[in-house]
Amino acid sequence: xxxxxxxxxxxxxxxxxxxxxxxxxxxxxxxxxxxxxxxxxxxxxxxxxxxxxxxxxxxxxxxxxxxxxxxxxxxxxxxxxxxxxxxxxxxxxxxxxxxxxxxxxxxxxxxxxxxxxxxxxxxxxxxxxxxxxxxxxxxxxxxxxxxxxxxxxxxxxxxxxxxxxxxxxxxxxxxxxxxxxxxxxxxxxxxxxxxxxxxxxxxxxxxxxxxxxxxxxxxxxxxxxxxxxxxxxxxxxxxxxxx
Amino acid sequence: xxxxxxxxxxxxxxxxxxxxxxxxxxxxxxxxxxxxxxxxxxxxxxxxxxxxxxxxxxxxxxxxxxxxxxxxxxxxxxxxxxxxxxxxxxxxxxxxxxxxxxxxxxxxxxxxxxxxxxxxxxxxxxxxxxxxxxxxxxxxxxxxxxxxxxxxxxxxxxxxxxxxxxxxxxxxxxxxxxxxxxxxxxxxxx
Numbered sequence: 001x002x003x004x005x006x007x008x009x010x011x012x013x014x015x016x017x018x019x020x021x022x023x024x025x026x027x028x029x030x031x032x033x034x035x036x037x038x039x040x041x042x043x044x045x046x047x048x049x050x051x052x053x054x055x056x057x058x059x060x061x062x063x064x065x066x067x068x069x070x071x072x073x074x075x076x077x078x079x080x081x082x083x084x085x086x087x088x089x090x091x092x093x094x095x096x097x098x099x100x101x102x103x104x105x106x107x108x109x110x111x112x113x114x115x116x117x118x119x120x121x122x123x124x125x126x127x128x129x130x131x132x133x134x135x136x137x138x139x140x141x142x143x144x145x146x147x148x149x150x151x152x153x154x155x156x157x158x159x160x161x162x163x164x165x166x167x168x169x170x171x172x173x174x175x176x177x178x179x180x181x182x183x184x185x186x187x188x189x190x191x192x193x194x195x196x197x198x199x200x201x202x203x204x205x206x207x208x209x210x211x212x213x214x215x216x217x218x219x220x221x222x223x224x225x226x227x228x229x230x231x232x233x234x235x236x237x238x239x240x241x242x243x
Numbered sequence: 244x245x246x247x248x249x250x251x252x253x254x255x256x257x258x259x260x261x262x263x264x265x266x267x268x269x270x271x272x273x274x275x276x277x278x279x280x281x282x283x284x285x286x287x288x289x290x291x292x293x294x295x296x297x298x299x300x301x302x303x304x305x306x307x308x309x310x311x312x313x314x315x316x317x318x319x320x321x322x323x324x325x326x327x328x329x330x331x332x333x334x335x336x337x338x339x340x341x342x343x344x345x346x347x348x349x350x351x352x353x354x355x356x357x358x359x360x361x362x363x364x365x366x367x368x369x370x371x372x373x374x375x376x377x378x379x380x381x382x383x384x385x386x387x388x389x390x391x392x393x394x395x396x397x398x399x400x401x402x403x404x405x406x407x408x409x410x411x412x413x414x415x416x417x418x419x420x421x422x423x424x425x426x427x428x429x430x431x432x433x
Contacts, residue, residue: 011412038358042419049363050387055276056283058295063271066299070267205289 001029006036014043061175061213068216135194139187142207149214150176156221165221172217179206252315256306271299274316278323284372284384285327294330298323324385324399331377359423371421375414382407383414 006029012018013026030037156169183206189199258266278298282291302319309318372380381400385391386407391399393407400407 008412011415012408014415017408034357039419041358042360042423043415045358045360045363046368046415046418046422047387049365049368050383051390053284053365053369053388054280056280057276058279059292062279062292062295063268063275066271066296067268069296069300070303202289209292 001025003029003033003036006030006033007039010036010040011043013040014047059178061178061209064172064175064220065212065216068219071219132191132194135190139190139203143183146207146210146214149211153214153217168220169217172213172220175213176210179209182206248314249311252309253311256309256311256315259303259306267303270302270315274319275299277316278319281320281323281384281389282327284369284388285324285377285381286330287373290330294323294326298326301326320389321399328381328400331381334377337378360419363422367422367425368418371418371425374421375417379410379414379417382410383418386411387415 006026009018009022009026010030013023013030016023018026030040150173153169153173156165158166160166160169182202186199186203186206189196190203193199255266255270259270275295279291279295282294282298285291286294298319302322305322309315372383375383382396385396385399386393393404393411396402396407397404402410
């Protein structure tokens, strides 16, 4: 048996899946060929390490998002028709969603090689011929819209008379920080290279994640306000209150 | 699956369907880490976050179909695998495509004498895994990490058993080449 014959069979030998005669022939070749013996040893090491790869704990905010969407699904996709005047309208969140959507478009135009002026609503005084400044302006605007929505949530957590709302808002605020590092790294990368596509995608993904969490928060808080305190609290993983 | 496990799984599924407080969270906490690991390795971490949500929302909708024929973890795992595979297909992955221009590269560049790897670090392997094309990566994850047989993998991915074996071989060779390159880079810097 030659190396050319043996090498395609080494993987099957690692898995003990070769018929007896073939296995014996490959083993005999490997005994005399250092290259194929090295290949066999390496593939065994790769397989052994692969078998030791374990579960990966998901970030905590994913449970909050799943719980929020399950609640939404149980309501048939809309809030029950009870006291709608009590629901939290939260204009700041709507502004953040619009900003991220517009920002995605604006950033793609700013970072495109032959881009023209991006149709962003930014009011910052920037040099239109300087891509670094334009990217900076768009990113600043996106961040400001999201910070405004987060500020609304912080205000709610501080001002509400309902302990369950305050607790829920505080828990969600903690979840919002999970993407901070990714946002900071992407912003730094874009500052250095405004045409860095992966950094732009990563930034938009992290900002979108924040908006998702904010949307889940709004829905759960509205559950509370509509009188389904137990459901909203359970969905967010809050301890059950007595009385 | 023994009777006690089957009974516990059916009980949990029933409590979830009845929307008993805490039941669905119990299901999530028990199974999310394994399913998230699968999704991260098949589609990448960022997409895995979206897919994990889809997996549990689909599970929530379909729990009525769970009759206890298999363990609840197995049922969820198959559902998760199907969603990941559908996602990869939607992104243009071809599981049966086993040849491309760099297929032979690992063989020619690592055919020297002796092993080229030392102990394979888990983090290094996770990083190298992320560089594989979706087809052979999926087979490697399902066979080497998750322990499925080629026949089952063929069914899940819609490929023949022989193709599954070929993809596994390609995946291992590519991983060896990638890990050897990283190892050589470290030695050069040291």
